[in-house]
Amino acid sequence: MxxxxxxxxxxxxxxxxxxxxxxxxxxxxxxxxxxxxxxxxxxxxxxxxxxxxxxxxxxxxxxxxxxxxxxxxxxxxxxxxxxxxxxxxxxxxxxxxxxxxxxxxxxxxxxxxxxxDDSIYLATSNIEKYNLKDLKSLKEQDIFVTKDSIYTGYLKKFLRGNDIKVNIIEVEDSFLEKDGIFLTSKYNVVGWENTIKIGYLPDISIGxxxxxxxxxxxxxxxxxxxxxxxxxxxxxxxxxVIYKNKFLKSLTQEERRYLENLSQITIALEPNNTLSYYSKDMKKFIGVIPFFIERFSKRTGINFKIVNDRNNNWNNIYNDFLEKKIRVVPLPENKEWSEDIIFTEPIYNPTLYKVSSFFSHNTKIGVVKGSIEESFVQEYYLKDDILFYKDYDELENSLNSYTINAAFLFDINKMDTSKFKVDEFMKIPISLGLYKSDEILKEIINKGIKNGLSIRRIEEEADIVKKQEAFNEYQRFQLTNKILYLLLAISLMFGMISIYKMLLNHKITKELKKDLITSLPNRVEFLNFIDEKKELKGYAIVVDINNFKEINDKYGQSSGDDILRIVADKLKRIFINQNIYRVSGDEFYIFSEEEFLIERLEELKKEMHSLKLSYQVDLSIGFYKNINKDLETAFKYGYMAMEDVKKKNNFYYIEATEDLIKKKEREYSIKSLLRNKNLKGLYGVYQPKFNMKSKEIIGAEVLARWNDESLGFISPGEFIAIAEEINLIHLIDYKIANEGIKFISILKKNNLIDENFRMSFNLSMKSLERDDVVSVIKTLLKENRVSGDYMEIEITESIFSTNLKTTLEKINELKKMNISLSMDDFTAGHSTVSLLPILPLDVVKFDKGILDAIGTKGDLVASNIYMALIGLIKDLNLKIVSEGIETKLQLEFLEKANVDIGQGYIFSKPIEDLNFIKKLTEKNTGS
CATH class of the missing domain: 3.40.190.10 (Periplasmic binding protein-like II)
Structure with a gap:
């Protein structure tokens, strides 16, 4: 003891x-x-x-x-x-x-x-003297910076990127010059209005x-x-403290006295909504509204108390508010509310979504009874057309059964939206509702709201907490599953003993050679067949069911099994008395010694028509006419043809010709090189970028080329698509990035470039999704002793198909290294414009598609579109690169359009490093 x-x-x-x-x-x-x-x-x-x-x-x-x-x-x-x-x-x-x-x-x-962490800002306390919201007002102004501060380098990069010239004045402490424009940390200007963000800083640490x-x-x-x-x-x-002091200074004497005598304010929150809900784990209300109230209280000293029961619905809360049992309720402004209610400034603007069925054509609208969404539905739709449901599961079931045409809700994560059409119905400003007698309190709260709270950050925090709760629920579910799996394992152990005894029976052993779903011979029988009949001549046919996984996911495994049986029955009926096998989940192998194969495949195509209409199921078929190969090779070639069919639109079957086999074997060889990381023949070439006015080389794009010892020259059109298909594109991106960074190091050592030179390289969507992308680029810069100031990363609109939040975090990490960010192929895709305000871009690179129309019949339309896009980008203070310039007419047009940088064959095709140095030297010497 x-x-x-x-x-x-x-x-x-x-x-x-x-x-x-x-x-x-x-x-x-x-x-x-x-x-x-x-x-x-x-x-x-x-x-x-x-x-x-x-x-x-x-x-x-x-x-x-x-x-x-x-x-x-x-x-x-x-x-x-x-x-x-x-x-x-x-x-x-x-x-x-x-x-x-x-x-x-x-x-x-x-x-x-x-x-x-920290960010750099330009700021001034003299809001009348300067307008920092207008970048042009900075021109020729004095900007004070702390002597020997690394902030100055970031400021120069910002000014260079926006083509702004200023007078930089070094002082002992820039904050002492706050009546002028000064450069400082975000922590020195918390709550200031007249500021402009320059960029992010590397981490602040102990040195x-x-x-x-x-x-x-x-x-x-x-x-x-x-x-x-x-x-x-x-x-x-x-x-x-900073916000509270600012808030208190904004109050009148009357408002201060009112606040000093103000007791606790009761507020009610909705317990089961995306904006606020009761957490059983945390035993409190969480969500955007509760987090806002909590942060608002800390910053203003106004004491809120949540009083409603966690099981209350919205109607009960609203009635308690009207009866003055509750003093404050978060409300969207709506003509349906009582005239005795007054509203503060909006504190949040969530989106109300309309989730519609693809197939139902009735006019019925669904909403959860007692929810805040209900009041808006009643304002916009006839009462006879509204159906009420007790919860979101019941609402979703009603959509699935086409009882209603559409449902309204704030949180689309409550439903499986993949099966429905989702539209943003409207933004709903949420305010705090008070009684008319609380006019002074309303003004005080408004001043607190205007003092500034980052609702975006509060949204992120609420989202993180919500995901953590979901993860905790998942963990509990996993624990329950583990217990069930343990019991199942014990049961399986005894079951396996019984099965082992049954397998001793010859009849059961024979049955195991059959596929249980289709009753066709299975993979074991197929392997025995090609081993025993190696020299058999005829047609080796490979059949694959398209979209089979999606069918299983969408309609369930039993529907998938039904489709397998239907397809098997059609194959047996058309290829009667032939060798048919189900070798894997959705693949069938057929060997036919009979002629008239095309007629049979056409018949099969007709047979599949009804299945295609019902389930969007079709087949991809490849075949090889075997004359002098062994059966295993024949089916290998048939499989190659089937793969090729899957990549083509409007194709049903293809024969494995000699050309196709050579193409596929070359493709397999490229895949093998990539999987074995054998990239000896991969190298970079450099296409110069020119200042459109001076025609001087001011940068380059490093592009991938591949010359393999056995395969010869492999075009980027070949190896990039293959690398993306097998998720190894990062091997190419990283190697070419390394080539570009090494080349910059060489150019710097030989004093061939100045600090304005930029080397750009591409990072694909799949490379950006990798966890190591930031550390790899950081290491390459460090090993080659190259600053990120010389580098530029080109991305495309395919970034939208990534997890945009985590991708943006990685991009911001790369930006902290002073690397510039360029949007490649601008105008090539329909989503590109919507990315502009989201991404921290420095450069926009125009795709050559519209430029190609200059000098053709569509010249006027193309010119007008190009000029409009140039205006858009210039308004955003971004640099423009026009690529694909090939004709004198195009060059003259771009010069008049005031484009910054050009790239294309009219200047230079992509060239190897020594030729690039030669061209750079010629430009520098004026020869």
């Missing part, structure tokens, strides 16, 4: 320890070695770092980490950033409390894990001299255990 008590006591001491517990003997020795020496910690003497909130500042948190948690012998030095950086460069300071990571600083420093490298892992452990959380909480408190 005493041992148990001692063990519990020791564990409690460890858990509650106020100082760091070394993870091993090595860490203990490292800490002891540093405790014998005094280390100097540099901390910035700025308001941002020194402001005390709840007895803490950023500086005190970092100081506490080293002094109290790691118990090191620390001397603190405070000063301006310029002073600290100078001392750190002279090695008079050992540790910097916060520093922005950069490649240059890595040469002399090691960095901890990130403390927080240590390289001699302290072995201490870094211990500092990281301390951050993970305690201090990253402390810093995040502090920054949130700091943000709340």
């Amino acid at each position: 005493l041992k148990v008590f001692i063990l519990c006591f020791l564990l409690t001491q460890i858990l509650l320890a106020a100082s760091y517990i070394p993870k091993n003997i090595k860490e203990e020795k490292i800490l002891e070695s540093y405790r014998d020496t005094q280390l100097v910690l540099g901390l910035k003497a700025t308001d941002f770092d020194n402001t005390i909130i709840d007895n803490q500042s950023l500086n005190t948190i970092v100081e506490d980490l080293f002094k109290n948690y790691l118990r090191l012998n620390i001397r603190v030095v405070k000063g301006s950033w310029d002073e600290l950086l100078s001392m750190y460069s002279k090695k008079e300071i050992d540790i910097l409390g916060s520093i922005t990571q950069s490649e240059e600083r890595k040469e002399n420093s090691v960095f901890s894990l990130p403390l927080y 240590l001299q390289k001699k302290l490298n072995d201490l870094t892992a211990i500092v990281n452990n301390a951050l993970l255990e305690k201090y990253q959380g402390d810093i995040a909480k502090y920054l949130e408190k700091q943000s709340n």
Whole structure:
């Protein structure tokens, strides 16, 4: 008993320890070695770092980490950033409390894990003197920057990209120049109105001299255990304090007195809606509206209390509000509400969706009874046409059975929308509804709303929590399944013993050679057949059912089994007395010794017509007339032909001709090279990009070419499509990116390019989906000692088919390396324009499709379209590259249209590196 008590006591001491517990003997020795020496910690003497909130500042948190948690012998030095950086460069300071990571600083420093992220802004406190919302107003203005700050490089890139010239003035602390335009961190201008975002910064970390490298892992452990959380909480408190002070300053004397005497405000929330719902796991209301109310309370001091029962429906909540049992209710403005209600400014604008059946043509509209959606449906549709349902499952079933034509709901994730047509019906502004007597309270709340809350961030948080809840539910489901699987495994074990005994029976063994669904001979019998009848001559036919997986997913496995039986019966009837096998899920192999094959295939095509109409099911058939090959090879060639059919539209069957076999074998060889990562013959060529005015080379695009020892030249049209098909396109993208980065390194070393030169390379959709894409590009830049300023990534509208949120996160990580982003093939696809406001683009590259019409009958239309698109892109302050320039007429048109950069055969075709250097040298020497 005493041992148990001692063990519990020791564990409690460890858990509650106020100082760091070394993870091993090595860490203990490292800490002891540093405790014998005094280390100097540099901390910035700025308001941002020194402001005390709840007895803490950023500086005190970092100081506490080293002094109290790691118990090191620390001397603190405070000063301006310029002073600290100078001392750190002279090695008079050992540790910097916060520093922005950069490649240059890595040469002399090691960095901890990130403390927080940051962005750079241009700002001014003098909102009358400057208009930062108009970029053109920046021209020729004075901009103050902190001396030796890495922010300046990002500012120059921003100005260069927007073709703006300013006077950059270096000062000791740019924030002291806040009456003018100054460059600073987002944390210095929280709540400011007159700001413009320049871009993201690399992570802010603790910087240590390289001699302290072995201490870094211990500092990281301390951050993970305690201090990253402390810093995040502090920054949130700091943000709340700033907003609260701004909010209180905006109030009149009457409003301040009212707020001081204001007691708790009761508010009711809908318990089962996408905007707010009750979480059984968290035992509270969550969603966009509850999170807004929570954040709003912290930033204004207005105390809200949620009072409704979690089982209340919307009608009950609204009636309680009318009876003044509740003081505030989130409401969309609607003429149906009582005249005694007044509304605040909108706090959220969710979309009301109309989910319609593809087949029903009646006028009935469905909605969940007691939901907030109900009031809008009643406003826009006749009462006789509205049907009410108790929940969303019942509503979906009614759509499936065509009882109603459409349903209305805010959260389309509540239904399987793949089976329906989804339209955005309208944006619904949600406000807070109050009584008429609460006019002063309404004005106070409006001022709090205007002080600024990022509803997008609140949406993201609500979405994350919702997904976490779904994951927790899934975990519980998985646990239940594991128990069931265990019981099933035990049952199967006993069942297998019985089956083993049954297999001793010859009759059962024979039955196992048949496919259980179609009663056709199965794969085992097929393998026996081609082994025993190797030299048999005739037709080897491979039949594949198109869209079979989708049929199983959409209609269920039993429907899939029915289709297999129907297809098998048709094959048996048409290929009577021939060898027919079901060799896999949706594939049948047939060997026929009889002639008239085409007539039989045409008959089969007619037979499949009804199945095609009912289930959108069709067949892809390949065949090979075997004269001198063994049966295994004959079926291999038939399979090749079947694969080719699946890639072609409006084809039903194809014969494996010699040309097709050669093409497919070449395709298999390319796939083999890719799968074995044998890319020796893959190399980059460079197509110059020219300044349209000066005709000087200002960049290049590195393009992939492949010359293999055995296959010869492989065109990009061949290998890129194949690489995408087998999900290995990233091998090509990464290698060509490496080629381009290496070439930039060579050009820089030989002083052949300046800082405005850009080398672009392509990243496909599938490469962008990979988790390693950011680290690979980062490593390539680091290994070749090339700054991201020289690089440009080209993407296409196919980015829409990715998980756009995670893809944008990766793009933003790449942008943090100063890499430019270009939209390739602009105007080639219908979705491209909608991407422009979403993506952090620097360049738009016009597809040659419209340009090709210049000089033809469609010249006027093409010119007008091109000019309109140029105007659109120029208004967005993006650079334009026109590719595919081939004629003098096209060149003259683009020069008049004020296009920035040109690329095409009129300037140069893609050329190898030595020829590119020669062309670059000729341009530089003027020869």
